[in-house]
Amino acid sequence: xxxxxxxxxxxxxxxxxxxxxxxxxxxxxxxxxxxxxxxxxxxxxxxxxxxxxxxxxxxxxxxxxxxxxxxxxxxxxxxxxxxxxxxxxxxxxxxxxxxxxxxxxxxxxxxxxxxxxxxxxxxxxxxxxxxxxxxxxxxxxxxxxxxxxxxxxxxxxxxxxxxxxxxxxxxxxxxxxxxxxxxxxxxxxxxxxxxxxxxxxxxxxxxxxxxxxxxxxxxxxxxxxxxxxxxxxxxxxxxxxxxxxxxxxxxxxxxxxxxxxxx
Amino acid sequence: xxxxxxxxxxxxxxxxxxxxxxxxxxxxxxxxxxxxxxxxxxxxxxxxxxxxxxxxxxxxxxxxxxxxxxxxxxxxxxxxxxxxxxxxxxxxxxxxxxxxxxxxxxxxxxxxxxxxxxxxxxxxxxxxxxxxxxxxxxxxxxxxxxxxxxxxxxxxxxxxxxxxxxxxxxxxxxxxxxxxxxxxxxxxxxxxxxxxxxxxxxxxxxxxxxxxxxxxxxxxxxxxxxxxxxxxxxxxxxxxxxxxxxxxxxxxxxxxxxxxxxxxxxxxxxxxxxxxxxxxxxxxxxxxxxxxxxxxxxxxxxxxxxxxxxxxxxxxxxxxxxxxxxxxxxxxxxxxxxxxxxxxxxxxxxxxxxxxxxxxxxxxxxxxxxxxx
Numbered sequence: 001x002x003x004x005x006x007x008x009x010x011x012x013x014x015x016x017x018x019x020x021x022x023x024x025x026x027x028x029x030x031x032x033x034x035x036x037x038x039x040x041x042x043x044x045x046x047x048x049x050x051x052x053x054x055x056x057x058x059x060x061x062x063x064x065x066x067x068x069x070x071x072x073x074x075x076x077x078x079x080x081x082x083x084x085x086x087x088x089x090x091x092x093x094x095x096x097x098x099x100x101x102x103x104x105x106x107x108x109x110x111x112x113x114x115x116x117x118x119x120x121x122x123x124x125x126x127x128x129x130x131x132x133x134x135x136x137x138x139x140x141x142x143x144x145x146x147x148x149x150x151x152x153x154x155x156x157x158x159x160x161x162x163x164x165x166x167x168x169x170x171x172x173x174x175x176x177x178x179x180x181x182x183x184x185x186x187x188x189x190x191x192x193x194x195x196x197x198x199x200x201x202x203x204x205x206x207x208x209x210x211x212x213x214x215x216x217x218x219x220x221x222x223x224x225x226x227x228x229x230x231x232x233x234x235x236x237x238x239x240x241x242x243x244x245x246x247x248x249x250x251x252x253x254x255x256x257x258x259x260x261x262x263x
Numbered sequence: 264x265x266x267x268x269x270x271x272x273x274x275x276x277x278x279x280x281x282x283x284x285x286x287x288x289x290x291x292x293x294x295x296x297x298x299x300x301x302x303x304x305x306x307x308x309x310x311x312x313x314x315x316x317x318x319x320x321x322x323x324x325x326x327x328x329x330x331x332x333x334x335x336x337x338x339x340x341x342x343x344x345x346x347x348x349x350x351x352x353x354x355x356x357x358x359x360x361x362x363x364x365x366x367x368x369x370x371x372x373x374x375x376x377x378x379x380x381x382x383x384x385x386x387x388x389x390x391x392x393x394x395x396x397x398x399x400x401x402x403x404x405x406x407x408x409x410x411x412x413x414x415x416x417x418x419x420x421x422x423x424x425x426x427x428x429x430x431x432x433x434x435x436x437x438x439x440x441x442x443x444x445x446x447x448x449x450x451x452x453x454x455x456x457x458x459x460x461x462x463x464x465x466x467x468x469x470x471x472x473x474x475x476x477x478x479x480x481x482x483x484x485x486x487x488x489x490x491x492x493x494x495x496x497x498x499x500x501x502x503x504x505x506x507x508x509x510x511x512x513x514x515x516x517x518x519x520x521x522x523x524x525x526x527x528x529x530x531x532x533x534x535x536x537x538x539x540x541x542x543x544x545x546x547x548x549x550x551x552x553x554x555x556x557x558x559x560x561x562x563x564x565x566x567x568x569x570x571x572x573x574x575x576x577x578x579x580x581x582x583x584x585x586x587x588x589x590x591x592x593x594x595x596x597x598x599x600x601x602x603x604x605x606x607x608x609x610x611x612x613x614x615x616x617x618x619x620x621x622x623x624x625x626x627x628x629x630x631x632x633x634x635x636x
Contacts, residue, residue, distance in 0.1 A: 055265070066268040097364050130333060130366025137368045 002034075004119045004140055005173070005240065008165075009147035010157035011125025014178040017210055018147055018233075019122040020047045024221035025230075025237035027078035031117040034073075035080060036106070038135065040087025040095045044122035048076030051217020056086020057102040069110045077222050081112045096131020103134045113140065118241065125157070136170055143173040143246055145201070148192075150177065150185030152261045155192055159257055162196050162249035171246030174201035176236065181206050192260055196249045202236035205229065271392060275440045276591060280389040281397030283309045285357050288401035289383060290318045291474070291512040292410055295351035300338050300367060301325050301359025315616030316475075319349055325361055334362055338372040346378055353410075355383045355401075363388040381408045393436070395423040411512070418510075425544035433571040433595045443590035446606035453628040455603065456487070456565065456584055457636055460496050464562035467581070469550055470504040472568030473543045474515055476588060477506070478614040479607060479621045480567040481522050483586050486626030487565050488531050490633040501558060503535040505546040505568075510539035518618075525620045547573035554578065570604075571596055586625055 007015050016037075023033045037044025042056045054074045060067050076082045085102040087095040106113055113119050121135045135141045144165055148158040158175070165172055175198050177189040190200040207229040213220045220230045252260070282299075283306050289297050296319040299305055303324040310320035323329075323337040338356070345354065356369045369384040383404045387397045399420060406416045430436040459466065468487045472480040484502065491500045504526075508519035519540050526533065535553050538546030551574045554561075563582040566573055570585035571592065585601040587593070588610035596604045605625050613621050 060265055063265075064268050064270060065265040067265070071265040094364060096366055100363075100366050134366060137366070137371070 001142075002114065002116045002119050003143060003241065004113075004121070005143040005145060006121040006123050006135060006141045007145050007147055007176075008123060008158075008161045009125060009178075010154040013125065013147055013149060013154050013157075014204075014210075015125065015147050016044045016122055017047075017214065018176060018178060018204070018236075019044060019120050021210075021219045021221055021230075021233040022237045022240060023048060023080050023118075023120055024077050024219040025234045026118055026241060027080050028221060028234070029237065029241070031241065032115075033080045034112045034116045034119045035076075035082055036113070036119065036121050036135070037082075037084040038099055038121055038132070039124040040085075040090075040098070041124075042084040042086045045074075045076055045080075045082035045084060047214050047217060047219045047222075048080050048082055049074065049217070054082060054084055056084040057105060058086035058088065058098050061101070062088075067105060067109065069112070072106075073110055073112045077219065081116065083110075083112065094131070096129040096134075099131045100134045103138055103140065107138070107140070133164070133168065136168055141170070143243070144170055145174050145176055145240070146172060146198075147176045147178055148189060149180040150182040150188040150261070151180060152258065154180075155189075155257060155261060156254075158192070159196070159251050162251040166248050166251060169248060172196070172198050172249040173243050173246035174199055174239075176201050177203045179204060179206045188261055192252070192257075195252055195256070195260070197247050198249055201239050201243075202232060204232050204236070273439055274436055276435070278435055279394040280306065281387050281391045281394045281400075282306050282357060282359060282389050284394040284397030285385045285387045285401040286310065286313055286320065286355075288398045288405075289355040289357070289385070290316055291514045292353070292383070292401070292405055293513050294318060294353045294355040294383060296321065296345050296349050297355035297357055298323060298338070298341050298345060299357050299359060300334060300362045300369060302361055305359045305361070312612055312615050315612075317616070319345075319351075321345060323362075330361055330365060333365065334367055335371060338367070338369070339375055342372055342376045342378065346376070346380075352380055353383070354378060354380060355385065357401075358386045358388055360388040360390060381410060383408055383410065393427045393430075395427050398423055415512075419512075419541070422541060422544055429544045429569070429572045433599055435589065435591050437595055441591040441594055444593035444606070445590060445608070446587075446593045446604045449605055449625050449628045450632075452584060452603040452605050453625065453632050456563075456629065457490065457494075457632055459563050459582065460487075460491050460494055460499070461636060463496060463499060465499045465558075465560070466491075466501070467554065467558055467561055467564040467566075467578075468500050468502045469537075469564060469566045469573070470502075470506070470568055471537065471543050471546050471550065471566060471570070471572060472505065472540070474540050475518055475614045475617075476568060476611055477518065477522055477540055478617050478619070479610050479623045480586065480588075481506075481526065482620050482623040482626040483567040483607075483629075484565065485526060485529060485531055485620065486623070486629045489529070490629055490636075492530070493633055494636060501534050501561070502532060503537050503550050503553065504533055505536070505538040505540060505542055506533070507536050507539040507542070511541040515540040521618045522620060543569045544572055551577055566601075570601060571599060575599060586623075
């Protein structure tokens, strides 16, 4: 069975950047990797595809296509298989139901989530309804990671996600800090990780190179392979591939969370 | 290049629901209690009717707050209560549109409660074009629970595919809109049928009914045989029935036995068995083969149940007397060339919870008219 991971975190915190760089780093190591973008914005795999936008499952469904695997699974950087679920236009229909339908379709028609070494589910920041946890509920995710910075709001979101995971009896395999340059950031996130019963897996420093590469449609692994930041992603990828242990997180109360960010 | 699906034409008249189809299938699988996970009114009419057949149907009664906050706790509570109150040997949980849209996981409640009897979970909603989807989903789940065999599952699936095709060709899924119609006047049609029997015309008397509806449709074939006997024309009538009791799910086999028992008692002779009670989509083909071999030159045919499943090739020159229970089946049958079409209105509800043949209006009319013949 492949390692099936989901990366959670507050919207805009850098989940897609992290997911695509980890995917690329794992592909460099020779792993077969599949990335499933679950956000209606459908931008998870764009930097693995040199800026190309691929048709989403929901796009094809809307057009009444008889969807086959080759219509929705695209080869990106070093053979990373890219799938975007997509969604209805903002304010219309039900994006959550879209994810449920797409996940059952993927299970039925595609081997990309089974015949592989690593599947990364890039889930939206806000798990607003039941549909957004479909990958977990349908048993397609066996490891969860939380991405946060050391600021109060992202940590608040991370803590909330831990509540959700605990309710779903889903284990947390590690916390990743995507730095926004806050004071004492590494220490804060490290302490948060410990207190919820997990550990800080990586501290990704703020580096403008990430945005520059993304703007051109690349991951840093592809476009700046010798950079320091690329090395950080490689280290994170290695530690994700090596990990097997996880624990159901114990969320903090809000008072403690506020104290923590005051360090 | 992505291939576009052929766009299925719109059908506007209301049609059978896949949720209800799943419920009936669970009944055929001898499920004791089914929990409908959804709003209290969902599938009410059928839920009520199914109780006549001895299957309990309860609901988690999701309301507005259930839609918003999820219905997991309600499902757990109802599942626990069902076990305590009914002590069932087999439980079903069936989804609804509301619970499926919000992403309820039926299995989570089962994992939490851990009942020590099998639970058939059917994650179905009513948004499928063909209601047979609900049957397939229920059977898939029953297969996963080890309640039916792989062979039976495949058999059922093939039959359902045929049933869907039958409806698309000449049934309720054949047109954008079908006007409901009460059919021809039973009194007149019965009169014409008697006339032919009296004239010594040769006739086929075919029962091709879907499952329990045969409890009433069989009464029509019985009445035809009875009046022919009375008019000393019994030898002119050939009886064909889909009452094979060696095939199908437990309930269907039982029902076939019960109906055959009644027919035998009344002196009804089965000349040909054309299939089982769940084989109505294909039994017509068997009948067709027998007709082409032996009875091509017959003058008339009485077909009760699902007359539109009979191929027309060898019967098109006969005067056809067709009895259906679907008011929307009248127009398609007439278009196929069925001369007389009679509707037994509200037949289905009267065939739930019974173990003997139930009198039909057309059968009663025929018997009454024959008294003066």
